[in-house]
Amino acid sequence: MSDVLERFLRYVQVDSPSDPDNEEEVPSSPLEHGMARLLADELTAMGCVDVSVDEHAYVLGTVPASAGAEGLPALCLCSHLDTTADAPSLGVRPHVVHYEGGNLVAGVVDGQAVETTPEQVPDLAGFVGQDIVCPDGSTLLGADDKAGVAEICALAARLLKDPSIPHPTLKLAFVPDEEIGHGASLLDLEKLGAAWGYTVDGEALGEFNYETFNAAEALVRVRGVMVHPGSAKDVMVNAITVAAEFDQLVPAAERPEHTSGREGFYHPTLIRGTASELTLSYIVRDHDAEKFSQRQQTLCDIAEFLNKRYGEGTVTVTLHEQYRNMAEAFGECPFLIDNALAANREAGVEPSVVAVRGGTDGSQLSLRGLPCPNIATGGYNAHSVREFIPVSSLETTVDILQNLVAKFAVPQTASQQAAR
Numbered sequence: 114m115s116d117v118l119e120r121f122l123r124y125v126q127v128d129s130p131s132d133p134d135n136e137e138e139v140p141s142s143p144l145e146h147g148m149a150r151l152l153a154d155e156l157t158a159m160g161c162v163d164v165s166v167d168e169h170a171y172v173l174g175t176v177p178a179s180a181g182a183e184g185l186p187a188l189c190l191c192s193h194l195d196t197t198a199d200a201p202s203l204g205v206r207p208h209v210v211h212y213e214g215g216n217l218v219a220g221v222v223d224g225q226a227v228e229t230t231p232e233q234v235p236d237l238a239g240f241v242g243q244d245i246v247c248p249d250g251s252t253l254l255g256a257d258d259k260a261g262v263a264e265i266c267a268l269a270a271r272l273l274k275d276p277s278i279p280h281p282t283l284k285l286a287f288v289p290d291e292e293i294g295h296g297a298s299l300l301d302l303e304k305l306g307a308a309w310g311y312t313v314d315g316e317a318l319g320e321f322n323y324e325t326f327n328a329a330e331a332l333v334r335v336r337g338v339m340v341h342p343g344s345a346k347d348v349m350v351n352a353i354t355v356a357a358e359f360d361q362l363v364p365a366a367e368r369p370e371h372t373s374g375r376e377g378f379y380h381p382t383l384i385r386g387t388a389s390e391l392t393l394s395y396i397v398r399d400h401d402a403e404k405f406s407q408r409q410q411t412l413c414d415i416a417e418f419l420n421k422r423y424g425e426g427t428v429t430v431t432l433h434e435q436y437r438n439m440a441e442a443f444g445e446c447p448f449l450i451d452n453a454l455a456a457n458r459e460a461g462v463e464p465s466v467v468a469v470r471g472g473t474d475g476s477q478l479s480l481r482g483l484p485c486p487n488i489a490t491g492g493y494n495a496h497s498v499r500e501f502i503p504v505s506s507l508e509t510t511v512d513i514l515q516n517l518v519a520k521f522a523v524p525q526t527a528s529q530q531a532a533r
């Protein structure tokens with residue numbers, strides 16, 4: 114069994130889902146501490162230096178540079194150690210299925226096969242005759258993102274064992290709570306000391322992401338005027354009715370269920386309240402910065418329109434920016450993109466650039482000054498009991514990462530070259 118497979122099977126059996134109902138604390142679940150401590154111990158045992166794990170379950174470790182690359186900027190590799198609570202995530206029992214074609218059956222639950230059809234995942238055709246890791250069907254697998262964790266750890270172990278593989282100083286970071294939107298927010302970039310990096314947290318092998326959504330949350334508050342319904346004529350303003358009108362004025366075709374690719378959307382996520390007062394939440398997403406701000410303006414315009422109808426102060430919209438498209442961060446360092454594409458090709462994988470319809474840990478890191486595109490892990494069907502990952506994808510990703518770090522063992526810019 115390869116090192117990366119052995120690690121992966123072990124890590125997914127350590128429960129570490131983040132807890133969306135406890136966002137105030139980091140980590141949101143005490144279980145994440147267990148995963149963090151395990152990783153810190155393993156990094157230390159394999160020979161990483163400066164290994165630390167803090168009270169928020171952030172794990173850091175350093176792989177010293179290979180001979181001759183000591184003076185070059187350090188490269189960060191980051192993945193998240195939590196799994197999502199969107200699907201059952203405790204007590205994962207992984208097993209390796211030898212896939213012979215047809216439906217990929219993870220397991221049988223309540224007499225029902227938990228399976229993925231080739232129509233659902235056309236890539237399955239490429240894995241006939243191969244081994245695929247699946248959960249037993251009662252839980253998710255946790256390849257998102259234990260695959261990323263295992264791949265980075267397997268690379269580190271390989272580099273520490275074989276000093277002939279070129280690489281700069283590597284700063285490894287395993288972070289909690291990515292699945293509930295915190296991710297790398299408390300990562301101490303000064304302490305980390307890397308110039309740039311990659312997150313390893315994608316899906317199918319070869320997918321590469323350096324664009325994400327711009328993201329905001331809009332909190333719509335509706336204040337009604339409540340009187341006894343028997344004497345309500347020309348007086349009552351029902352907050353529920355106004356909220357329903359608000360939602361109908363949001364462009365109907367621009368919802369997640371009707372959009373794909375680079376199309377943005379409005380998505381109502383929560384409604385809570387009564388006829389006298391309620392709160393309606395939306396998330397607003399767009400890759401394009403200008404369209405993104407237009408969308409936010411549209412929500413404000415709807416509020417203004419309804420206030421003219423029902424009275425000033427009936428509807429208020431509060432916007433809160435969540436993250437920005439990380440593509441902005443790569444103008445100065447296009448080599449982060451070129452190197453990743455080349456590293457894939459050298460491993461025999463034709464890369465495909467995909468604009469993420471979401472955010473990554475890298476969206477935050479890139480805007481905080483650590484440009485950080487995203488490399489695939491090889492997993493499929495994340496956040497589902499049908500999640501799986503081919504063994505060959507785990508193994509090839511470690512090779513891609515090895516190709517990638519080798520590219521940073523030489524100067525990337527003219528000024529670095531001149532400094533040597």
Ligand SMILES: [Zn+2]
Nearest residue numbers: 257258291314
């Ligand atoms: Zn993830």
